[in-house]
Amino acid sequence: MSTEDNSNRFSEVSRKFGITPEDYMLPARHMINLLNPDGSLRSDAEQGTEPGHEYPLPSPARLLEAYEALVVGRRVNDQNSALVRQGRMAVYPSSHGQEACQVAAALCLEDGDWLFPTYRDTVAVLTKGVAPMEVMTSFRGEWHCGYDPKAYNCAPMSTPLTTQLLHAVGVAHAAKLRGEQTVVVAMCGDGATSEGDFHEALNFAAVFKLPVIFFVQNNKYAISVPLAHQSAAPSLAHKAVGYGMAGERVDGNDLMALMAVMGRAVRLAREGSGPLLIEAHTYRMQAHTNADDDKRYREDSEVAEWVGKDPVIRMRAYLDDAGLLDEKVQGKITAHAEAVASTLRDGMNEEADTDPLQLFAHVYSEPTAQLREQRELLADELAREEA
Amino acid sequence: MSTEDNSNRFSEVSRKFGITPEDYMLPARHMINLLNPDGSLRSDAEQGTEPGHEYPLPSPARLLEAYEALVVGRRVNDQNSALVRQGRMAVYPSSHGQEACQVAAALCLEDGDWLFPTYRDTVAVLTKGVAPMEVMTSFRGEWHCGYDPKAYNCAPMSTPLTTQLLHAVGVAHAAKLRGEQTVVVAMCGDGATSEGDFHEALNFAAVFKLPVIFFVQNNKYAISVPLAHQSAAPSLAHKAVGYGMAGERVDGNDLMALMAVMGRAVRLAREGSGPLLIEAHTYRMQAHTNADDDKRYREDSEVAEWVGKDPVIRMRAYLDDAGLLDEKVQGKITAHAEAVASTLRDGMNEEADTDPLQLFAHVYSEPTAQLREQRELLADELAREEA
Amino acid sequence: MSTAATSELNPNVSKATASAAAQAAKANQPVTFGKALNTALADALTVDESVVIFGEDVGTLGGVFRITDGLTDRFGSERCFDTPLAESGIVGMAVGMAMNRMRPVIEMQFDAFAYPAFEQIASHVAKMRNRTQGRLPLPMVIRIPYAGGVGGVEHHCDSSEAYYAHTPGLKVFTPSSVADAYLMLREAIDSPDPVVFFEPKKLYWSKEAVDLAQLAQDYEARRTPGSEGKARIARAGSDATLITYGPSVSTALEAASLAAEEGLSLEVVDVRSIVPFDDETVGASVRKTGRAVVIAEAQGFASVASEIVARVQERCFHSLAAPVLRVTGMDIPYPAPTLEKFHLPSAERILDAVDQLQWEA
Amino acid sequence: MSTAATSELNPNVSKATASAAAQAAKANQPVTFGKALNTALADALTVDESVVIFGEDVGTLGGVFRITDGLTDRFGSERCFDTPLAESGIVGMAVGMAMNRMRPVIEMQFDAFAYPAFEQIASHVAKMRNRTQGRLPLPMVIRIPYAGGVGGVEHHCDSSEAYYAHTPGLKVFTPSSVADAYLMLREAIDSPDPVVFFEPKKLYWSKEAVDLAQLAQDYEARRTPGSEGKARIARAGSDATLITYGPSVSTALEAASLAAEEGLSLEVVDVRSIVPFDDETVGASVRKTGRAVVIAEAQGFASVASEIVARVQERCFHSLAAPVLRVTGMDIPYPAPTLEKFHLPSAERILDAVDQLQWEA
Ligand SMILES: Cc1ncc(C[n+]2csc(CCOP(=O)(O)OP(=O)(O)O)c2C)c(N)n1
Ligand SMILES: Cc1ncc(C[n+]2csc(CCOP(=O)(O)OP(=O)(O)O)c2C)c(N)n1
Numbered sequence A, B: 001m002s003t004e005d006n007s008n009r010f011s012e013v014s015r016k017f018g019i020t021p022e023d024y025m026l027p028a029r030h031m032i033n034l035l036n037p038d039g040s041l042r043s044d045a046e047q048g049t050e051p052g053h054e055y056p057l058p059s060p061a062r063l064l065e066a067y068e069a070l071v072v073g074r075r076v077n078d079q080n081s082a083l084v085r086q087g088r089m090a091v092y093p094s095s096h097g098q099e100a101c102q103v104a105a106a107l108c109l110e111d112g113d114w115l116f117p118t119y120r121d122t123v124a125v126l127t128k129g130v131a132p133m134e135v136m137t138s139f140r141g142e143w144h145c146g147y148d149p150k151a152y153n154c155a156p157m158s159t160p161l162t163t164q165l166l167h168a169v170g171v172a173h174a175a176k177l178r179g180e181q182t183v184v185v186a187m188c189g190d191g192a193t194s195e196g197d198f199h200e201a202l203n204f205a206a207v208f209k210l211p212v213i214f215f216v217q218n219n220k221y222a223i224s225v226p227l228a229h230q231s232a233a234p235s236l237a238h239k240a241v242g243y244g245m246a247g248e249r250v251d252g253n254d255l256m257a258l259m260a261v262m263g264r265a266v267r268l269a270r271e272g273s274g275p276l277l278i279e280a281h282t283y284r285m286q287a288h289t290n291a292d293d294d295k296r297y298r299e300d301s302e303v304a305e306w307v308g309k310d311p312v313i314r315m316r317a318y319l320d321d322a323g324l325l326d327e328k329v330q331g332k333i334t335a336h337a338e339a340v341a342s343t344l345r346d347g348m349n350e351e352a353d354t355d356p357l358q359l360f361a362h363v364y365s366e367p368t369a370q371l372r373e374q375r376e377l378l379a380d381e382l383a384r385e386e387a
Numbered sequence C, D: 001m002s003t004a005a006t007s008e009l010n011p012n013v014s015k016a017t018a019s020a021a022a023q024a025a026k027a028n029q030p031v032t033f034g035k036a037l038n039t040a041l042a043d044a045l046t047v048d049e050s051v052v053i054f055g056e057d058v059g060t061l062g063g064v065f066r067i068t069d070g071l072t073d074r075f076g077s078e079r080c081f082d083t084p085l086a087e088s089g090i091v092g093m094a095v096g097m098a099m100n101r102m103r104p105v106i107e108m109q110f111d112a113f114a115y116p117a118f119e120q121i122a123s124h125v126a127k128m129r130n131r132t133q134g135r136l137p138l139p140m141v142i143r144i145p146y147a148g149g150v151g152g153v154e155h156h157c158d159s160s161e162a163y164y165a166h167t168p169g170l171k172v173f174t175p176s177s178v179a180d181a182y183l184m185l186r187e188a189i190d191s192p193d194p195v196v197f198f199e200p201k202k203l204y205w206s207k208e209a210v211d212l213a214q215l216a217q218d219y220e221a222r223r224t225p226g227s228e229g230k231a232r233i234a235r236a237g238s239d240a241t242l243i244t245y246g247p248s249v250s251t252a253l254e255a256a257s258l259a260a261e262e263g264l265s266l267e268v269v270d271v272r273s274i275v276p277f278d279d280e281t282v283g284a285s286v287r288k289t290g291r292a293v294v295i296a297e298a299q300g301f302a303s304v305a306s307e308i309v310a311r312v313q314e315r316c317f318h319s320l321a322a323p324v325l326r327v328t329g330m331d332i333p334y335p336a337p338t339l340e341k342f343h344l345p346s347a348e349r350i351l352d353a354v355d356q357l358q359w360e361a
């Protein structure tokens, strides 16, 4: 690539939208928001639509599909939290309140596309199609990630913050070198944007013009640390221009807006417009994990404020009003959610995979002589215990 | 700090300039440039002055002081390259062509202020006041950095790219906590902006509102890698807005513009406006170091083009035309440069500090028992050799 | 270097207010390891105005393990504060603050999350003093909660001490008792050299009856023998020596108790200060017993345990009745909760190793 | 695991075009270590379309040591290319490419500049296969020019192998001869596991008469014995064993020559594959000679040398006439050119250690 290539690419996109490349890269002045908290559609004027930031409404069928995933996601979050309280699961970082983001991240992708989730993105992983008990494996305290990333085109949920964004870039790069049209969604939180790997990933994606959508769930906290201690930028989406990619802010509790923005981002990326940075404004309704005590760092009133912006209620109200959701459909959706929840309850009653000799099986393609010795030692101990 | 604090700060600065905070943070559409390559002053129209990006001309006295440092810097660069060719110095990364940046970075600071240079910033370190032979210690292959950073408020020239930007942030933070008004200039190259520490340093500085000026010498190459492989951004200065700081581009071969831009940046930083990112456009006229072969990756014609933009010739022409530089003054300046060069030639003839037992003296405040043993071993060997 | 760290070593200490913070702790009440660390931090903040504490979630929250609990409230958000989420940033900023006359005490949230800071630690924290011929010392402490035994998930249980112990210029301490938690952290903060301070997280909630106020007074009055470069005989014995540190000290003590029931007298040496290392105490014990097992949680290959074995056999070869053996973690990624017990050195595994020390029948 | 890496291990190998690249090299002409590496890369690119090479300055420039010289020209900028200047980015992107069916071979420009990538290496490169129960293997090679002896300035001469050898999940190779440079790099690239490949930079310009084309043919026809987990007897001897690797092999051989003049027969074992380690070859040699010195450039504390000492005394205790000694770098930051010779193991220092192996008079 060369400077000319890169500027050509941006002139093309920006010409398409009739704006300058810089304006294409800077986020719209206001975050993209299509539904009011009460579920009513915002008018164009309310949306403050700007050139280059117009987002067509997703189709009713698409919205219904997304709503179903949303309801399932909420149920899974709450079921998992219950399982943790009952001591049947070790730890769970709930995305309660952020389910619209989770659902949109997975649904905007096509089958061959890849998703790179974090520890909080259970619902996105589920929506991508991974079986519920497989997703939950690591939260049970098992030693592996539970699912086959290649079978689902879904990376293991990453704990070391933003390291996975670089893996996402690599997956996209490999696909591009083979001439494949793979789009990758790479997720992280607001706090994670401060890590060096965030910077390196966005820069690599931009320089190599890769179809990666960096999707930041800005839920206002990194454990106890509020956004203001994390960044002084006008918005996290303003980071995009510094890499030469487009940035956009979207209401992360507005499933309609998310589907629209993520849908367009995937389209642009697949057409070769390079990476994008999407910042979704949302809120983590529960503590960081069950081990955290959020009373130490935020007011109940702040949490209460966000109850009124709940993504599930908002979407349901819209669909109800639009006549898209009759009782029968809602019933089927609820049943689906209950079925997933009961799979989880049942699964957590079953024994986890705990063959200790497995510890040596996958460190290398074959155990080294050293590992074979260590395996022997443990096998001996186990044999003696049994005897 | 809180979001409000940060946005208040920016509203203040931007109000001062009568522009929006976002416009304060984005660089001017064109790089700041006050002198044409032939030394003539650019008109306001030519400069394309925009609100918030007006830069008053530095005083004649200031310009003369800077010009003297520029001439000395050029002479030092060329003397060092000669010493390397003669095998009297191990390695030298010359800043030939970039001396205007070097001089401005040091001269914009007051005595108590700190400079954080890289391996290429010999001339900036000299201009900050460090004695010539002390600066050159590490290039002779000695085991230490040569000068006392605290005596000069000048950090060791850093090799691991952008690591020093975080140290700069720490020095500024410590000063701020003690209520001191220290401003810090932290330098790096265009290639270095890709490193994770660059990101973390700019973000920390912005979040803690520290008076640090990140000064990037964009000399178009990182060893062999051209800028287009390093970044797809409209400019490196566009990275500023993503951290919530002001960014600006300046002609890095125009000493007048550099003094104006760096001078204003230091003033703003000292007043509490937070950090700034300044990108200076310049060119590395010689190979990366004497060990590099730049014919492998760039055309002679490209280098030749930049000969016409030489910062020394340009500044001299301006001063001549403005009647600020008579033969006597120029003679004194040349003599000064020659004196420094001869100090270097003489110094390089003297023996370097090579007491091997020094190797154990400063690893810790006192050698550990282990190091005492190892020191003994070496002392024994040396004694046997002598015997 | 092995005397108590004192206000002489650290010119910023204000003698007037010394030990005020520790006074609150009641004499001889059971106190947790975590509280001892917390008190050490509070006392250091009290007596030395150059001490600053920062890291991820160490402010309002008091740290995910509450080791910095209450410090922001008590000392203000300029003395104890949250940073953006970036470990290289935290360490790099600490380097700069130490260059400019502060004593940063920083927290890495978990062992594996210190890795992003590795370049700053290896290339600067460890080398700045040497690079500047002693002109830019970096008095700073990097606190790292480490090791397993708490059912932590991946990346939260690494024993990473070898990476730092292998890096010249760093000191590496790890306490295993409540009193040491207090004293060694005070000493680390007062050290003129950078210290990587490893806190065995499974001990955070362990309790001992320790009078922290008295410890503080003694420390500040220089009546406490220093721990830097000084191992500790955690249990005296005569038949074989168990050499260990940090989280494995309690396991070794358990093994020694079990062995005692069978009439075998095991000495347990708690290394405490990995760098600098106390060859004298360790060597004296092994020369006395003639047999040794080195125990550590970290994977064994190229580890601190390897080093101890190498040193002991170099120095005590002719006293040894058997090779020096190791009981360490397996050479595998740290396993998650369900399987960690198979990975960690256990009293049984230690006793098996002791059995192999070629006892005459 | 110790057979030659072959196209069976690596399904991307296209048999048709095998060894084409090596043909150009003339038989039994002196060829440099660097050229052998360059040829290995070219041959791998030729036979395996999933191989990609990237890093800082490896494209147009051919690398600062020219190890990738000509590869972009020959194979195109999609197979060998420059990245932005960011080591964590390089390694992290390689992880993703390996996840998606490529075999990245990446260059860290110098040893100390791999540290920014430490988190990616320790938390992902080493652990992805295990984390996914073998479903996401990461076949990739991280090439690191390392060690000193070339008059390099600070940060350019670290011997950092211990950091990686201590990290389970990584294999760690280091060649010391021109033939091994070729063969071991081919084997590393074909390995289904991630390999950290340490290139002693002082050897880049060393020459031996080696027929690279023949080596390539033999390798691809699986006629070459593998080097993974296999040490090499670099010189046979009977009185004591010098165990070493990489840049120190030539120093050990020099010491052995000097000793031979005085009638002492030293065996030199070149470890080659640090992980996995060849206990058999090393153990057999020491059991034969009864004495051993371990030699390595890296600082000694908690190092690969410590590990070798620990293993040897564990396994050969009763054959040992003296403790296993070490000759390593000092526990200090790597010193710049003017003083490095006092830091590095020298033939004299090795012979001094041999003298101390308690010979009967
Ligand atoms: C490199 C690294 N440092 C620290 C941590 C510990 N940690 C886990 S989650 C978290 C906060 C992340 O905040 P954010 O990115 O906003 O995501 P959220 O949890 O809000 O979804 C921290 C500090 C980690 N996982 N990785
Ligand atoms: C962390 C790190 N990686 C790699 C290097 C090797 N290196 C030294 S200079 C250089 C190029 C730097 O380019 P740039 O930042 O543009 O500065 P310039 O040399 O042009 O002044 C590289 C790759 C290094 N010093 N540090």
Ligand SMILES: [Mg+2]
Residues within 6 Å of the ligand: A189, A190, A191, A217, A218, A219, A220, A221, A222, A223
């Ligand atoms: Mg968050």
Ligand SMILES: [Mg+2]
Residues within 6 Å of the ligand: B189, B190, B191, B217, B218, B219, B220, B221, B222, B223
């Ligand atoms: Mg450059």
